[in-house]
Amino acid sequence: xxxxxxxxxxxxxxxxxxxxxxxxxxxxxxxxxxxxxxxxxxxxxxxxxxxxxxxxxxxxxxxxxxxxxxxxxxxxxxxxxxxxxxxxxxxxxxxxxxxxxxxxxxxxxxxxxxxxxxx
Numbered sequence: 001x002x003x004x005x006x007x008x009x010x011x012x013x014x015x016x017x018x019x020x021x022x023x024x025x026x027x028x029x030x031x032x033x034x035x036x037x038x039x040x041x042x043x044x045x046x047x048x049x050x051x052x053x054x055x056x057x058x059x060x061x062x063x064x065x066x067x068x069x070x071x072x073x074x075x076x077x078x079x080x081x082x083x084x085x086x087x088x089x090x091x092x093x094x095x096x097x098x099x100x101x102x103x104x105x106x107x108x109x110x111x112x113x114x115x116x117x118x119x
Contacts, residue, residue, distance in 0.1 A: 019114045024059040027114045034109055035095070036062050038102045042094035044072045046080040 009015075013022065020026040036057055043051040043064075054066040064073075078084030078091035091097070099106075104118070111118040 019116070021114055027110060029059055030113050031106070031110050032057060032060060032062065034106045035098075038106065039094055039098050042089045042091070042098045044076045044078075044080050044090050044092075044094070045082060 010018075016022045017025070020030075021028075036055065039062065040051060045051050050064060050066045050069060050072060054064060054069070056063040056065055066072075072092070073094070074092060076083075076090075076092040078088075079086070080090060082088030082090050084091035089097070089101075108118040
């Protein structure tokens with residue numbers, strides 16, 4: 001007695017599109033916005049220009065357009081408002097520090113948005 005089993009699957013791009021995971025799709029845009037939202041709490045703040053005004057969100061990256069952004073990213077001492085030296089979260093390399101604190105929460109949010117689950 002022979003049994004024939006036929007499995008029919010959609011192609012990869014169709015599956016990714018259904019889950020909003022295609023290249024520069026809704027999942028990527030949601031991820032970029034979530035990262036930017038959480039990075040905002042760790043970005044150095046003195047006048048607010050780097051944190052709020054000079055930030056450009058693209059589909060797959062966050063660009064800090066201030067002329068001093070690179071220097072702040074690598075050399076900030078955490079002395080500004082809510083800085084690291086004053087018990088706050090703001091200081092240099094804010095994306096890496098933000099990911100340590102909020103990475104699991106962001107992954108869970110994106111997994112729920114795309115119809116999956118995070119462990």
